[in-house]
Amino acid sequence: xxxxxxxxxxxxxxxxxxxxxxxxxxxxxxxxxxxxxxxxxxxxxxxxxxxxxxxxxxxxxxxxxxxxxxxxxxxxxxxxxxxxxxxxxxxxxxxxxxxxxxxxxxxxxxxxxxxxxxxxxxxxxxxxxxxxxxxxxxxxxxxxxxxxxxxxxxxxxxxxxxxxxxxxxxxxxxxxxxxxxxxxxxxxxxxxxxxxxxxxxxxxxxxxxxxxxxxxxxxxxxxxxxxxxxxxxxxxxxxxxxxxxxxxxxxxxxxxxxxxxxxxxxxxxxxxxxxxxxxxxxxxxxxxxxxxxxxxxxxxxxxxxxxxxxxxxxxxxxxxxxxxxxxxxxxxxxxxxxxxxxxxxxxxxxxxxxxxxxxxxxxxxxx
Amino acid sequence: xxxxxxxxxxxxxxxxxxxxxxxxxxxxxxxxxxxxxxxxxxxxxxxxxxxxxxxxxxxxxxxxxxxxxxxxxxxxxxxxxxxxxxxxxxxxxxxxxxxxxxxxxxxxxxxxxxxxxxxxxxxxxxxxxxxxxxxxxxxxxxxxxxxxxxxxxxxxxxxxxxxxxxxxxxxxxxxxxxxxxxxxxxxxxxxxxxxxxxxxxxxxxxxxxxxxxxxxxxxxxxxxxxxxxxxxxxxxxxxxxxxxxxxxxxxxxxxxxxxxxxxxxxxxxxxxxxxxxxxxxxxxxxxxxxxxxxxxxxxxxxxxxxxxxxxxxxxxxxx
Numbered sequence: 001x002x003x004x005x006x007x008x009x010x011x012x013x014x015x016x017x018x019x020x021x022x023x024x025x026x027x028x029x030x031x032x033x034x035x036x037x038x039x040x041x042x043x044x045x046x047x048x049x050x051x052x053x054x055x056x057x058x059x060x061x062x063x064x065x066x067x068x069x070x071x072x073x074x075x076x077x078x079x080x081x082x083x084x085x086x087x088x089x090x091x092x093x094x095x096x097x098x099x100x101x102x103x104x105x106x107x108x109x110x111x112x113x114x115x116x117x118x119x120x121x122x123x124x125x126x127x128x129x130x131x132x133x134x135x136x137x138x139x140x141x142x143x144x145x146x147x148x149x150x151x152x153x154x155x156x157x158x159x160x161x162x163x164x165x166x167x168x169x170x171x172x173x174x175x176x177x178x179x180x181x182x183x184x185x186x187x188x189x190x191x192x193x194x195x196x197x198x199x200x201x202x203x204x205x206x207x208x209x210x211x212x213x214x215x216x217x218x219x220x221x222x223x224x225x226x227x228x229x230x231x232x233x234x235x236x237x238x239x240x241x242x243x244x245x246x247x248x249x250x251x252x253x254x255x256x257x258x259x260x261x262x263x264x265x266x267x268x269x270x271x272x273x274x275x276x277x278x279x280x281x282x283x284x285x286x287x288x289x290x291x292x293x294x295x296x297x298x299x300x301x302x303x304x305x306x307x308x309x310x311x312x313x314x315x316x317x318x319x320x321x322x323x324x325x326x327x328x329x330x331x332x333x334x335x336x337x338x339x340x341x342x343x344x345x346x347x348x349x350x351x352x353x354x355x356x357x358x359x360x361x362x363x364x365x366x367x
Numbered sequence: 368x369x370x371x372x373x374x375x376x377x378x379x380x381x382x383x384x385x386x387x388x389x390x391x392x393x394x395x396x397x398x399x400x401x402x403x404x405x406x407x408x409x410x411x412x413x414x415x416x417x418x419x420x421x422x423x424x425x426x427x428x429x430x431x432x433x434x435x436x437x438x439x440x441x442x443x444x445x446x447x448x449x450x451x452x453x454x455x456x457x458x459x460x461x462x463x464x465x466x467x468x469x470x471x472x473x474x475x476x477x478x479x480x481x482x483x484x485x486x487x488x489x490x491x492x493x494x495x496x497x498x499x500x501x502x503x504x505x506x507x508x509x510x511x512x513x514x515x516x517x518x519x520x521x522x523x524x525x526x527x528x529x530x531x532x533x534x535x536x537x538x539x540x541x542x543x544x545x546x547x548x549x550x551x552x553x554x555x556x557x558x559x560x561x562x563x564x565x566x567x568x569x570x571x572x573x574x575x576x577x578x579x580x581x582x583x584x585x586x587x588x589x590x591x592x593x594x595x596x597x598x599x600x601x602x603x604x605x606x607x608x609x610x611x612x613x614x615x616x617x618x619x620x621x622x623x624x625x626x627x628x629x630x631x632x633x634x635x636x637x638x639x640x641x642x643x644x645x646x647x648x649x650x651x652x653x654x655x656x657x658x659x660x661x662x663x664x665x666x667x668x669x670x671x672x673x674x675x676x677x678x679x680x681x682x683x684x685x686x
Contacts, residue, residue: 006531153372
């Protein structure tokens with residue numbers, strides 16, 4: 001875990017002290033300097049690629065080259081299964097800047113702020129995926145006060161505890177998939193993985209957010225009790241929030257808008273279904289260009305489509321009935337959503353043939 | 368908030384002062400006690416702390432015997448006290464026997480660990496199996512650069528290692544946390560919790576009678592190599608074996624290589640020559656275990672473990 005390596009701690013301490021000491025206007029330069037040092041230590045020559053992409057993104061006329069290069073590199077790394085340090089996150093952040101500048105959502109970009117945004121180390125390991133305007137404002141207003149340091153340290157401690165005391169213990173159960181032979185055992189492993197992936201991933205986010213907080217920089221939240229979601233749409237509003245917001249803004253909405261201009265205009269349900277499937281195939285591919293991740297993405301796209309259809313087609317007299325929004329139905333919704341999400345993790349956690357065997361065991365159809 | 372931060376720092380410093388004392392007590396109980404010593408889980412985690420302890424405590428009241436090998440010597444499916452090393456401990460109460468076998472351990476790992484602890488032990492039992500060294504080893508024990516190249520291992524991250532060493536000098540808990548975990552649990556805390564997750568539930572139930580192991584038929588035997596030959600190092604396994612024997616001879620220690628034999632047709636001229644060349648410091652013993660004495664054709668049942676240990680003890684006692 002990079003966060004607990006002393007090289008990272010030393011770099012971050014250096015960053016924090018300089019950030020605290022320098023006048024406010026030089027703070028982006030401090031974040032860039034220490035972020036670049038972090039990249040040099042952990043990614044070596046790849047730092048030059050990151051710098052080149054940042055510079056191409058900065059020059060508006062070159063930004064289309066940056067966009068193509070970013071997507072091509074991301075696809076290449078995902079295919080080779082060796083993604084350099086945090087590139088998946090960096091790629092989506094750069095594409096956000098490029099697309100928002102084209103849309104007019106970001107009017108001006110300063111090189112200092114952009115480099116600080118690109119090289120900001122805490123969020124580069126496992127997110128969250130930042131937004132440029134919010135990040136620049138957060139750095140501008142940052143106050144590394146004792147209150148923020150205390151709150152940040154508590155959040156880091158919370159994340160570390162989640163990772164080491166819960167996620168890492170649960171992760172031991174995954175090894176049991178090598179000799180699983182019964183339905184009950186298969187379900188135990190999959191439920192353990194379901195909790196483990198949430199605890200592990202959200203722990204990384206906690207630490208990143210906590211590190212930012214010690215500097216007084218507020219980073220976006222990435223998880224909000226996702227397994228308490230009442231339906232699959234709400235799940236994606238609580239799980240990896242910054243990724244779901246990114247695909248909502250740059251894939252789902254544009255895809256829906258484009259489809260609305262075609263003959264499908266008369267079939268809004270078809271538009272929603274296609275948009276969901278496309279969006280979540282991209283989400284799956286973002287995690288890795290393997291059949292398992294793609295299948296997981298398509299599965300979630302299908303679940304969201306199904307939920308959309310059911311919601312649209314539910315007669316008014318049912319939707320308006322007090323029972324429809326009762327506590328019992330909400331609880332059933334939470335349980336059912338958790339179950340659906342948990343089943344979806346199977347192709348995510350195991351190679352496809354093993355995933356198929358695990359699913360067969362779970363549903364008692366394994367011979 | 369500043370007061371809280373100062374208070375936390377104060378407590379961290381206060382707790383840290385007790386760590387060396389606590390570690391000393393826990394390690395003495397764990398490594399010098401009378402109960403059977405085996406890693407709680409058959410993984411490498413506790414190997415590093417064992418090596419550190421033995422290196423830090425070369426003086427010892429009891430004869431130290433260390434076993435290296437794979438799941439066979441670890442005692443796959445057996446209780447710690449049923450494995451070969453623990454059975455030998457029962458027969459040699461004057462010795463402290465350490466079962467440092469780990470699933471999949473090969474001769475390269477045994478050699479590198481033996482190099483580190485040779486001054487702190489008296490007898491090594493090394494199972495002849497494979498020749499590789501575990502890639503995680505350099506992060507656990509000191510490994511020389513020449514050995515890194517020889518066994519194709521990655522060097523530990525130098526900067527990180529140096530920084531850990533610096534920090535460890537001022538922060539005991541940081542330096543000793545692996546050793547504390549190994550002394551407390553025999554493995555990492557997370558693996559220990561995982562392995563014992565059902566204990567509270569089991570404690571509430573009535574004790575289940577353990578299933579009896581099948582009765583065994585056949586006899587375990589030891590034998591010296593039969594045919595004379597000449598010392599050879601034509602492959603890496605033999606080179607490691609020769610190097611380890613030379614190491615034992617240079618340090619006036621004894622290393623016993625155990626070759627498990629499942630059928631009785633081994634050609635072992637090289638072993639006979641090896642024994643002649645390195646006596647009395649190194650010796651190869653061929654252990655014949657009929658497959659009928661195992662539960663899966665390879666792993667020993669408690670009775671055959673005891674038989675192997677008895678044969679080893681008898682062999683050591685012979686003039």
